[in-house]
Amino acid sequence: MQEESLASAAMADAATQKYTADARPQTIALVDDDRNILATLSIGLHAEGFATRVYADGETALKALLENPPDLAIFDIKMPRMDGLELLKALRAQSRLPVIFLTSKDEEPDEALGLAMGADDYIAKPFSQRLLIARIRAILRRSELARAPLEDAAAPDVPDPIARGRLTLDPARHQVSWDGKAVSLTVTEFLILEALAVRPGVVKSRNQLMDAAYSEDVYVDDRTIDSHIKRLRRKFRAVDAEFSAIDTLYGAGYSFADG
Incomplete structure (x- = not known):
């Protein structure tokens, strides 16, 4: 079963190669030790026009997220080696990358701690793909506005400090x-x-x-x-x-x- 899930995730990742350099799909990093979730999320996100990178543990993900940042990351909380909270803490020391937590209903204290540590949002399992996509798009819109270059300081639509x-x-x-x-x-x-x-x-x-x-x-x-x-x-x-x-x-x- 895990081999089939990994194959599905690999097929979904390979699908991103169809995009040209000009299309530049936004990239979502998925960090979860459940390979079925990684495969399902990857397929769903690719169907919505996103590229994905998948990581099965926090330690591997941290290095990759810092060296080659995606546009947004989605972390599971419960993971071996380095859990989602530890990963977020280490990431926030060096990056403001937007992060969404995936949590279970019995992880409410972890949700609050994750937000306090700098997560941008959380979604409780089980969740709908539609809700997840809506949250992702909302955070990416805000992040893009925040990163937009200041092209003309005199432009009337540029907000003053x-x-x-x-x-x-x-x-x-x-x-x-x-x-x-x-x-x-x-x-x-x-x-x-x-x-x-x-x-x-x-x-x-x-x-x-x-x-x-x-x-x-x-x-x-x-x-x-x-x-x-x-x-x-x-x-x-x-x-x-x-x-x-x-x-x-x-x-x-x-x-x-x-x-």
Whole structure:
């Protein structure tokens, strides 16, 4: 059975050769010790126009992801040698590559930890291919916008940097600093912070922050937003232990204080 699954995955990977250099399909890295899942996901993603690379363990994947980064990676949490959480921690030390976690229903604490460590999203098993594709496309759209080169600084559609007290955000370059010290954020974290900083003092509900950070075809629950907020605070406190600019109004949402 494993040989058949590996053959299926290999056939799916070989299918990417039909794309020309001009087509440049976006590449998704799949990291899972379940070869059936690797084969199924590869076939489904190729049908949607993506190229894939598959890895059966975290140690092998880490080296490849750093040396030749894909456009997005999907990690299973439970894997031998190096699990998904360890892989994400090691990756985040050197890269902001968008990452989606695959989790089981009994892995909720791991989901929260993964988001706190910098994962962009998670999907619980069993899941539909349609949902996974929607999540992938939403994150890739945001990532592309964040990486878009600044071709003309005078162009009217290029957003100006946002200065709020000690915070500076540059949406065009996806750069954030606090008191002049750089803070590295994932795409989702950046969009949530930007939504708060645009209107200081205004409380944004979790639903409003979801709308700012996720496309309409992607649903996330409240806990996801809370985890991203915790991660934001932790990152800013790494450069300023007294950071307290993101306020919580219990039962209502979050706001940014620029004082």
